[in-house]
Amino acid sequence: MSKPLLSTTLLASTVLASPLWADLTAEDVWAQMQDTYVAYGGTVAAASETRSGNTLTAADVTMTIADEEVDIVFNLGDVAFVEQGSGSVEIVTEPEMNMVVSGDFEGTEGRVVMSITTDDLVAVASGTPEVMTTTYSASDVTMSIDELPDMPDDAEFVFTFAFAGMNGSSTADRGDMIRTQSTMTSASLAYDVVVTDPGNDGNFTLDFDGQGLAVSTSTATPADMDMADIGALYADPNVEQSFTASMAASAASFTFADPDGSGAGEFSAGGGRVQGGLTDGGFSYEGGANDIALSVEVPDLPVPLNFAMGGYNYALASPIIASDDAKPFRLGLGFQDVTLDPFLWNLFDPGEVLPRDPATISFDISGLGRLLVNLFDPEQMEEMMMDDVPGEVTEIALDDLDVRAAGAALSGSGSFVLDNSDTQTFDGLPRPEGKIDLQLLGANGLLDKLVQMGLVPEDQVMGARMMMGLFAVPGSGEDSLQSTIEVNADGHVLANGQRLR
Numbered sequence: 103m104s105k106p107l108l109s110t111t112l113l114a115s116t117v118l119a120s121p122l123w124a125d126l127t128a129e130d131v132w133a134q135m136q137d138t139y140v141a142y143g144g145t146v147a148a149a150s151e152t153r154s155g156n157t158l159t160a161a162d163v164t165m166t167i168a169d170e171e172v173d174i175v176f177n178l179g180d181v182a183f184v185e186q187g188s189g190s191v192e193i194v195t196e197p198e199m200n201m202v203v204s205g206d207f208e209g210t211e212g213r214v215v216m217s218i219t220t221d222d223l224v225a226v227a228s229g230t231p232e233v234m235t236t237t238y239s240a241s242d243v244t245m246s247i248d249e250l251p252d253m254p255d256d257a258e259f260v261f262t263f264a265f266a267g268m269n270g271s272s273t274a275d276r277g278d279m280i281r282t283q284s285t286m287t288s289a290s291l292a293y294d295v296v297v298t299d300p301g302n303d304g305n306f307t308l309d310f311d312g313q314g315l316a317v318s319t320s321t322a323t324p325a326d327m328d329m330a331d332i333g334a335l336y337a338d339p340n341v342e343q344s345f346t347a348s349m350a351a352s353a354a355s356f357t358f359a360d361p362d363g364s365g366a367g368e369f370s371a372g373g374g375r376v377q378g379g380l381t382d383g384g385f386s387y388e389g390g391a392n393d394i395a396l397s398v399e400v401p402d403l404p405v406p407l408n409f410a411m412g413g414y415n416y417a418l419a420s421p422i423i424a425s426d427d428a429k430p431f432r433l434g435l436g437f438q439d440v441t442l443d444p445f446l447w448n449l450f451d452p453g454e455v456l457p458r459d460p461a462t463i464s465f466d467i468s469g470l471g472r473l474l475v476n477l478f479d480p481e482q483m484e485e486m487m488m489d490d491v492p493g494e495v496t497e498i499a500l501d502d503l504d505v506r507a508a509g510a511a512l513s514g515s516g517s518f519v520l521d522n523s524d525t526q527t528f529d530g531l532p533r534p535e536g537k538i539d540l541q542l543l544g545a546n547g548l549l550d551k552l553v554q555m556g557l558v559p560e561d562q563v564m565g566a567r568m569m570m571g572l573f574a575v576p577g578s579g580e581d582s583l584q585s586t587i588e589v590n591a592d593g594h595v596l597a598n599g600q601r602l603r
Contacts, residue, residue: 128158128183131191131227135181139165141329156185172205190228197221200248212251219244235273242266260296265315279340281322288315291349304360314350319343320379336380336478337423344379363401370395383423384430390415405445412439412460421493422477428470428496436464436504455551461507469498494522500538510548514540518589527593537588545570546581573597 136146149162163178179196186192197220204213221242229235244264253259267289275281291312298305322342329335354369376389392413399406417434439460447458473493475482499517506512516538524533549566552558574583575598588596595603 126185126189126191126230128153128156128185128191130231131183131193132158132160132181143167143328143331158183172203174201174203176201186226188228190226193225193227195220195223195225197223207251210252213249214247214251215249217246217248229273232277233273233275235271237271238269240265240268243268254299254301256300258296258298260294263293264291266290266292276325278325279322280325282320284319286315286317289313291315302360304358306356306358308354308356310352310354312349312352315347316349317345317347319345332478337383337476339383339423342379342381344377344381346375346377348373348375365398365400367396367398369397380422382429383425384419384421386417386419386432388415388417388419388434390436403445406443407445408443410439410441411437414438415464417466421471421473424474424476424482425472428472430468431471431495432466432468434464434466434502436462436466438462438464450557451555453555455555456548457509459506459509462504463507464502464504465500466502467498468501469495471495471497494532495520496522498534503540508548509551510542510544512540512542514538516587533593534589535591537586540574540585540587541577542570542574542583542585543577543579544581545583 132151139146144165144167147164147166148160150160152159152161159180159182161180163181165176165178167174177200179199181196182194184192184194199218201216201218202213203216205211219242220240223238223240223243225236225238227234227236242264244262246263247259247261250259265288268286269288270284270286272282272284291310293308293310295306295308297307320343322340323329323335324338324340327335327338327341335341350373352371352374355367356369357366358364370393371391372393374389374391376387378385378387378389390413394409394411394414396409397406398409413436415434415436415438417432419430419432421429421431439462441460442458444458447454447456471493475492497517497519500515503512503514516536518534518536518538520532520534522532525531527533546567549558549563553560553563570583573587574585576582577584586598590596593603594601
């Protein structure tokens with residue numbers, strides 16, 4: 103189901119926003135719209151095609167993608183291609199369209215129906231067949247799910263997704279490589295979800311409102327590539343894709359209820375961002391947001407729980423195709439300036455023994471590695487499931503470690519080179535060579551407070567202090583420790599120059 107659904111989603115946005123390679127005549131624009139959809143593995147049909155003056159109308163247009171399990175039909179209604187005096191072509195679609203997904207849903211035959219409505223949608227293509235730009239705008243674009251499979255008769259599911267004040271443009275340069283650039287802005291983005299299940303006394307509602315959405319994309323794809331073959335698409339090292347998206351601010355509210363009680367919550371965030379892409383046989387994805395606030399009311403608690411963060415960030419990158427050369431990878435996650443509700447603090451620290459300064463937890467790991475199989479090749483993936491070594495890491499680095507909470511702080515960085523030809527020294531693992539430097543502040547003070555609170559027995563704290571003495575040495579400041587853990591070329595493990603292994 104994933105391949106046709108992905109293809110239909112991409113083509114739906116194409117129809118609404120940017121037919122990729124528009125020409126100067128209405129017939130050529132219509133032909134290119136069909137060719138684009140066919141490239142994604144679909145078929146296009148129209149009840150009739152009529153020409154009147156400067157307008158070509160394709161009546162009752164349907165776009166279909168089908169596989170063994172699912173059929174997806176996008177019903178556009180009538181589409182008019184109007185030649186402008188300047189040589190450009192306006193694409194006029196019906197204000198109401200729908201998409202129907204039918205087939206086997208987890209063993210049950212059914213269908214999903216989604217409606218798409220537009221208000222004041224205008225799309226105009228200009229340029230040449232080789233380099234074409236489409237600009238578009240709409241006061242509103244709304245999508246809603248009207249039907250779901252296997253829903254109880256007395257249950258209700260409502261989902262709407264709406265853009266307001268949408269503007270954008272798309273440029274395509276078609277040669278041996280098809281290169282596209284697009285931008286889209288929307289004054290607001292909102293979605294609403296309502297789920298009710300009277301038979302189980304349950305319901306859920308969610309209202310989301312985002313302001314200042316901006317999206318940009320860039321692609322480079324060989325002109326002769328079958329874009330319906332997702333595996334080949336992502337396995338081709340010549341394919342490049344990138345995107346960025348940002349939102350100036352967002353807010354949401356939700357309610358829920360079940361037989362155990364009911365609750366509600368509110369969420370808000372300042373600026374948020376996400377970016378990613380595909381290049382050189384690998385992908386990257388990263389983003390974050392700032393000024394996060396969450397308030398939740400839950401059953402059996404007398405007061406709302408409040409949480410806040412100065413921000414969060416995440417990063418993920420990895421190769422996705424087999425390669426003889428090592429490719430970069432990355433994994434990062436961070437939560438900055440986290441504050442907890444005083445009610446939660448008081449559950450385990452009513453005497454306010456621990457400092458309640460905002461906490462930060464973040465790490466960033468990077469390195470080099472290579473895959474022995476292509477992640478989008480089903481046969482290779484099946485072999486990978488039976489293979490204990492689907493890939494190998496040649497270098498790994500801790501670029502950043504920052505943990506600060508309850509008056510203590512841990513930081514560190516370091517890197518190792520891994521010898522995959524030696525899996526004997528460390529019992530089946532590649533032999534590392536390198537070092538990592540760590541600094542720990544306030545650890546003894548935190549242990550004393552935990553004993554004072556009665557959370558940790560004194561004898562366990564003594565054991566923890568002995569372990570810190572084994573792996574660390576005093577730092578330059580008060581209640582500070584530092585440690586250098588090293589693995590040398592002989593496979594020896596050392597802590598501050600003292601051999602441990």
